Amino acid sequence: MPKLESKQSNKVASGTLTKYSFPSTSLGGLTTNFNLFLPSSASSSSPVPVLLYLAGLTxxxxxxxxxxxxxxxxAKHGLAVVMPDTSPRGAEVEGEDEDWDLGSGAGFYINATADKWKKYRMYDLIVEELPKVLKEADLGLDLTRMSVFGHSMGGHGALMLYLRNPNLFKSASAFSPACNPSQTPWGKKAFNAYIQPCTRSSPPSEWLAYDSSRLLARSEIAKGDVHILVDVGTGDQFLKDGQLEPDALKEAAKENGRTQEEVQVRLQDGYDHSYYFISTFASEHVEYHANFLKA
Amino acid sequence: MPKLESKQSNKVASGTLTKYSFPSTSLGGLTTNFNLFLPSSASSSSPVPVLLYLAGLTxxxxxxxxxxxxxxxxAKHGLAVVMPDTSPRGAEVEGEDEDWDLGSGAGFYINATADKWKKYRMYDLIVEELPKVLKEADLGLDLTRMSVFGHSMGGHGALMLYLRNPNLFKSASAFSPACNPSQTPWGKKAFNAYIQPCTRSSPPSEWLAYDSSRLLARSEIAKGDVHILVDVGTGDQFLKDGQLEPDALKEAAKENGRTQEEVQVRLQDGYDHSYYFISTFASEHVEYHANFLKA
Known part of the structure; x- marks a missing residue:
């Protein structure tokens, strides 16, 4: 197992925030960073549940x-928070740093299959490698109790990772997520590059495997067991631009026979895409996950 | 009066954060920015108290x-928060952008008297011009109820502005403030440049007029009427480096016959100088000021 290197540590909320780095097998050996918030109550003998936060583009x-x-x-609920980076860094792919919505800062939490982007395997990093690395490091985390939330591209990541791995995560929530990326500009650009070009009107199955609306529509999670909370601001420019499509997620929930309690999609009046929006509802999202993580 | 120009607006905490700019007379005509958080309850007919936040170096x-x-x-207490910039910008002083602790981002909330820095008049901006500009703009603020808080250089600013203007501010609080800047490196560097060089062992009166410990020691505020709260982390590198000197403030409080309730100086175990520290105790500081602003 790779060794974690501690890069920086700050006391916050009576706990400790530590930035770690390690060479990632999933990312072809590239060093990746994550932040870990550990509440003061965490210890090897009394491990705490884990909330994974996935950030957005850039x-x-x-x-x-x-x-x-x-x-x-x-901290109030005794939850750890793990915050990974949003992409590999320094993969030396041509054009990697040119676009804000492709390459560096735009890993989309998927496994790239196109040879050019072969180190872009954030899905494996988050779902397989990071939990193993955390377990091995014995930091006081109970990795059998995990939930995931995120923002925008990271909201897509949170919903998609949860729907594909309902045994790994207890619940998922998202701020302003890209709910239907196989049909919307950011997702199409990323999937075209990272997976395979699509010129047909209906996307290939390789794309659909990373589309939360599609995954929810076909979900086999037991009745009543889906736990999703989504908040989108009505003043969000990317909602207006058709990047987010929360209605697609709502439609998928209906198609899959989910109740509104299982898939809560809330429109928040006047809020935009920024962290001002996130910080306003952050506590509610953490409380939501605490329900399932502490149950 | 100069006209406020609205540059950006975000909904947050059920209220609105707006970035304004205006050409400042105090700053020799330079355009200056500030952010205003206005809770949803604010209106011309029902103006809200104002909390002024002064940020630190850089x-x-x-x-x-x-x-x-x-x-x-x-928002919970219905308080507005006004957040000015930390210095003039674009004054075109030679070397202005070279040091992180002098010039741009390092206005120290004083009036420079050295000719070279003549546009560095943040004291006048904050104490005189900004309140006038805010009043004129009729934004729903009750400027007869103001308190001030800040961080590091801005903590120095908050304490100093309050002690010099007890009729303008109801209370002051600070995270990791430079409590004795006429005796400590940041302050001495700034005062040497902005005011006048001092080679003697005891600083000139022009320096002492901006030193919170000195101001508190000589304060004529009525008995029981000083309202100061200071938090400093014991893991703060700048505390260890002798930049903050909270003991000087405590000594001054004692010398001036202040109770520990009037001047609360708290050491917070293990916290450092970062915003992780501030965000941990931010609510307590706002609650502290709410006591006086809503009384």
């Missing part, structure tokens, strides 16, 4: 920690 | 808004 492992406003509520 | 009007974590509590 962000990194620091964004949620600095601007999200969820650490005090996590 | 920061600007956005830092507290994005990382401070105090807007939700301000």
């Amino acid at each position: 962000c990194n492992e620091d964004t949620g920690a600095q601007k999200g406003g969820f650490l005090l509520t996590a | 920061c600007n009007e956005d830092t507290g808004a994005q990382k401070g974590g105090f807007l939700l509590t301000a």
Whole structure:
């Protein structure tokens, strides 16, 4: 197992925020960073549940920690928060740093299959490698109790990872998520590059495997057992631009016979896509997950 | 009066955060920015109290808004928060952008008297011009009820502005403030440049007029009427480096016959100088000021 290197540590909310790095097998050996908030109650003999936060385009492992406003509520409930980076760094792919919505800062939490992007395997990093690395490091985390939330691209990540791995995560929530990325501009650009170009009107199955609306429509999770909370601001420019499509998620929930309690999609009047929106509802999301993580 | 220009607006904590700019007379005509958080309850007919937040070295009007974590509590108590920039910008002083602790981002909330820095008049901006501009703009603020808080250089600013203007502010609080800047490196560097060089062992009166410990020691505020709260982390590197000197403030309080209730100086175990520290205690500071602003 790779060794975690501690890069920085700050006391916050009576607990400790530590930035770790390690060479990631999933990312072809590239070093990746994550932040871990550990509440003061955590110990090897009394491990705490884990909330995974996935940030959006252009962000990194620091964004949620600095601007999200969820650490005090996590501390109150004795939850750890793991905040990974949003993409590999330094993969040396041509054009990697040119676009804000492709390459660096835009890993989309998927496994790239296109040879050019072969180190872009954030899905494996988050779902397989990171939990193993955390377990091995014996930091006081109970990795059998995990939930996931995120923002925008990270909201897509949270919903998609949860729907594909309902045994790994107890619940998922998202701020302003891209709910239907196989049909919307950011997702199409990323999937075209990372997976395979699609010129047909209906996307290939390889794309659909990363589309939360499609995954929810076909979900085989037992009746009553889906736990999803989504908040979207009505003043969000990306909602207006057709990047988010929360209605597609609502339609999928209906198609799959889910109740409104299982899949809560809330429109928040006047809020936009920024961390000001996230910080306003951060506590509610942490409380939501605490229900399932502490049950 | 100069006209306020609205540059950006975000909904947050059920209220609105707006970035304004205006050409400042105090700053020799330079355009300056500030952020205003207005709770949803504010209106011309029902104006709300104002909490002024002063950020530290290298920061600007956005830092507290994005990382401070105090807007939700301000909203809860119906308080506006005004967050000015930390210095003039673009004054075109030679060397202005070279040091992180002098010039841009380092206005120290004083009036420079050295000719070279003549546009560095943040004291006048904050104490005189900004309140006038806010009043004129009729934004729903009750400027007869103001308190002030800040961080580091801005903590120095908050304490100093309050002690010099007890009729303008109901209370002051600070995270990791430079309590004795006429005796400590940041302050001495700034005062040497902005005011006048001092080679003697005892600083000139022009320096002492901006030193909170000195101001408190000589304060003529009525008995029982000083309202100061200070938090400093014991893990703060700048505390260890002798930049903060909270003991000097405590000594001054004693010398001036103040009770520990009037001047509360708290050491917080293990916290450092970062916004992680501020965000942990932000709510307590806002609650503290709410006591006096809503009385």
